[in-house]
Amino acid sequence: MSANRNVADMAQARASSSVDAAKLQVFLWGEREWEARQRVESVLAKDPLFEKSSRSFLTRSQMYYRALAMTNRLHELQEIHRWSPEEVNIAFKLVDEPLPIALHMAAFEPVIRTQGSPELKQKYSELIAQRGILGCYLQTELGHGTNVASLETTATYIPETHEFEIHSPTLTSSKWWIGALGKTATHGVVQARLILPPGKDVGPHLFLVQLRSLDDHKVLPGITIGDIGPKAMGGYSAVDNGYASFDHVRIPREQMLSGFASVTPDGQYVQPPHAKLSYGGMLYIRSSMVSSGGWTIARGATIAIRYATVRRQGNKGPDGLERQVITYPSVYYRLLPILSHAYVFILLGRNLTKAFGEMTSRLTSGDTSLLAEMHATTSGLKVLISTTAIQDLETARRSMGGHGFSDFAGVGRLYADYVPAATYEGDNFVLDQQVVRAALKAFDALVVKKTRSVNELTPSTLYLRHLATSSSPPSSSLNWNKPENVIALLERRAAAMVQERAQDLRDPDASADQRVSRAVTEAFVAAQVGEIIKSLEETVASKEATVLRKLYNLHLLVAAEGGLVDILSFGLLGPSASGGDPTRELRLAIKRHCEELLPEAIGLSDGFGFTDWELDSALGVYDGNVYENLWKRAQSEPLNTSEVTEGYERYIKPMLERGQRRIARAKL
């Protein structure tokens, strides 16, 4: 088979798409960001320092140095091109790998901004913004993760000197997993139990601690610091996740982050006005995980769809060619839903960012009314998106058959870097419980205590309104092409599950929280998708709107299929029109949607606007020339530098000679 066949197949697929990729790029990125992105990308893609394909052959130390070099270079480029902070952020997004500096930007800087006292901010904000110091955020300990209340590190106030003494009393109290702590950060915000005289423990609070000298980067006295070693599957390889233990380290009183709670010079505790005011940062990170999860899925989907378009396998058609693998139902049934997830989560994330802005500005004026809603929403979404994205990346990788297991395919790398999302920023199984707790509370107010009316339901609990209306099972089969039907079905399922969960309160089954949390979150997402579909006419041209409507509808159908156990067990599906298996109509609707979307798959994935440099995948190249790319990349493998391996003289030759000797001996 000629490699040009691949290129012809890709060109053909592109020509037969009815959508305009450029219009979709603006739809997904927004006009302003899309333009800035192209501007910044043209700078980075030319710079050899940002070359991505060499990563396959680097050690962890080399990956770390490369990350530092890129970070330093980005700050140089910022000056050269007079990039705005927004453009710098875009540059970091384009680099698209976990970097130590990310912890400075996403954790250290925001926590000081939101929880530091005015004096502390006055002293440090500019230093932090200009990278005059580099920070990290020390929460997790060797023995404690999600359960912050049990952290062991202490910060004991010494009224005599107006200092706090930071101390790690045990091995398990060592801070562990802290990004950028191992070798990079000069400062850190340490979470420690505040102990006030005469020994009163008032629980975890935050303290700014200098870790390394600004003169020579040596670790300051009393502190032990190191890197915690490599991560599973080579993920996060460039990040120096580190450990630290503190041996009675003193810091001035002013370095407590006392934007909310504080300690008076004589050691009196001043209560925070609202205990939850400090949740903002955590919610910000979780809410930003929605669109980043969407973009991660987008990468996997683009690579897998492009490869499945040019890969041919199976029986030969009348043209003498084997079938393009994307035309197999078992393949498109896997890839098109992934595409729909990406399109949903990207838009959902954008809406969430807006809602987060609204909440923050209210919080500033002491109004915490949106906090609980944001907390419930982001917890559920964090679980749903991370679980979905991990699964989608693996599905994408596996859809590529053998070649998907090559590092050059690029999806394994995405997977390894993405997979900790299920356990960081709140373990998914802990968050599930929080989602269920919020749902039960809303159920209790609406149905049991009747202290809240249907009109007072928030978006995250709106599905509960179905409990207030009569809910006799439908007498005829659903029209699966109408999004409102599928949304209502997903909402009724969530309502029924919460109701059942409330009934089984004292003896839930072992996976109940996980299932209820998922149902509740899927109902919320479905309603949001409904809004997105309604707004399509205004946000995108009509040709694209037609295709996107199908794609968003596919998302709803696939969610319904995933919820079938619940839907069936609550009798929420009417009988099939044909009298047969009522789930078959749903599955055929999915198949029809996929068939109609199939010619648009390349156009829709081009809509993400990824360049070859960004994707860094031999199988996901824009022009489809996958085999030549695989071949070319293999030539750089270090094992290929010599025709005969170093291992020959030392190991292979002795083995062959031993074997031949044995035979000679046997023949004697």
Next chain:
Amino acid sequence: MSANRNVADMAQARASSSVDAAKLQVFLWGEREWEARQRVESVLAKDPLFEKSSRSFLTRSQMYYRALAMTNRLHELQEIHRWSPEEVNIAFKLVDEPLPIALHMAAFEPVIRTQGSPELKQKYSELIAQRGILGCYLQTELGHGTNVASLETTATYIPETHEFEIHSPTLTSSKWWIGALGKTATHGVVQARLILPPGKDVGPHLFLVQLRSLDDHKVLPGITIGDIGPKAMGGYSAVDNGYASFDHVRIPREQMLSGFASVTPDGQYVQPPHAKLSYGGMLYIRSSMVSSGGWTIARGATIAIRYATVRRQGNKGPDGLERQVITYPSVYYRLLPILSHAYVFILLGRNLTKAFGEMTSRLTSGDTSLLAEMHATTSGLKVLISTTAIQDLETARRSMGGHGFSDFAGVGRLYADYVPAATYEGDNFVLDQQVVRAALKAFDALVVKKTRSVNELTPSTLYLRHLATSSSPPSSSLNWNKPENVIALLERRAAAMVQERAQDLRDPDASADQRVSRAVTEAFVAAQVGEIIKSLEETVASKEATVLRKLYNLHLLVAAEGGLVDILSFGLLGPSASGGDPTRELRLAIKRHCEELLPEAIGLSDGFGFTDWELDSALGVYDGNVYENLWKRAQSEPLNTSEVTEGYERYIKPMLERGQRRIARAKL
């Protein structure tokens, strides 16, 4: 928290298990293998060459050299300790990582043995057995994988010289992914389309080709060979998966593997007696994947269960200690089913090996009657086991929260090495189709054409017998504690699905084959589990039998839960006794089984008999001392060799200075 707490928790858990680990070890391994294993292990674990924990810090080239060194050393040890071939195999299993030599042992050697002519075997068998030559098996090409019929490499017979000319006509015909080809193998069995004069293509056949000189290991003229580069997530890192292309390479006629088909000196084709006789090797590899999948799950389960036993997190109990995480329903609900999968697949694999032996001895005498059955069984099992094991490893890893993402946890490595099982040896989605085809054929014979009676059903199609009996839905709820009920339910589900698939023949939904294949295979496995349960009284002591019965029953219940969509949509579940959700009883039965098995979890995982050396996991250590192990391992991280990183002078310092400069400038 004291690290000794971990050790105390583990000792306590071990003491409260009612099973005797030693008895389980014999039950799982068989007495003979278990003893041999301990003997061989005591040699390897002492030898520094087989030290495993250093792997975390090695480059791919170093991993490859280490693999060669271990292989060479194993052959030395074989001579020193006069190990039998069985003991050598055990040694390789104990090393437990993908090695180049595995392809010699599992592919090259068997294909010559089963398909070589007597002359070829006479010439090469001893050389191969003694490693006087090292081989590989060249099937997959850059452009073609599972669909062997479309391979492009040619072997053209030249009657004048009695030679074949092996040739790669295109880039895509390059052999690709071939284990041990890149740098190790001296010889290979090449699959190529046989072209007979005057140009007749008789499809793929096998040819033994020397690849490298036995004098200096240089690649022979006309052949281009290299390593294809790193694999995703660092998997298979020590194996030199390679590529090769052939430029009109001549080999003597005798080097065709003509045990079945052959070519006469003047170029006439001699038909194989039975086209399927050559399938044996493939079936052997697939059938061996059943127990190896089970043992892989066993490793993940042992690590995760041990860690969950000593990890404490959450609210404090009356003893002032947080809860052991294994006591959370969301955790044990994930880990105990995994344990049950391991126990099922290990025993199932052993039975399959016996059946395979029976089939092979019949094949030798030309009796192919067992071939179709073995083919259907192994295809379905290969899909079910690889899918399950991949999922179980990721579930185990994720159950460990943040620390599960450390390379030192060891489960990421298991995952990366295991994950290609879904796409090699027959892509799972292709195998699904074969399973469905076999099921439809049996259905057709039994129900439509009525050419076969219920008594003639083979084990792999026995579930179809339910179609011949009246199948009114049960009027009352099932007793989930009786395995026979759950087995019948899973069988009825498979039968109903095959029947529906036959009805929808012309328009199946897009995931139909995957679901039907799974249902059919799960019915087969369930019946096998029923047999295992029945035989427990004879195979193990009664205390262990009681616990194992629960564990095997849990396997059945979890399979039923996984099949609920089908079970509900076919109305196979009677109403719940309480009149509520009928699935709740099943889920509560799962919870009860888990609760009863919880005190046995450590005993059951000790039953696999893994040593710390074998598992090589900081979180899976036998004594539970996980935190000290994590700490100790981190000290070896190369980034920790200097207090101040190399990257400081080059990148961090310039960045800090630039930041401070900017601030100074702003203040002017």
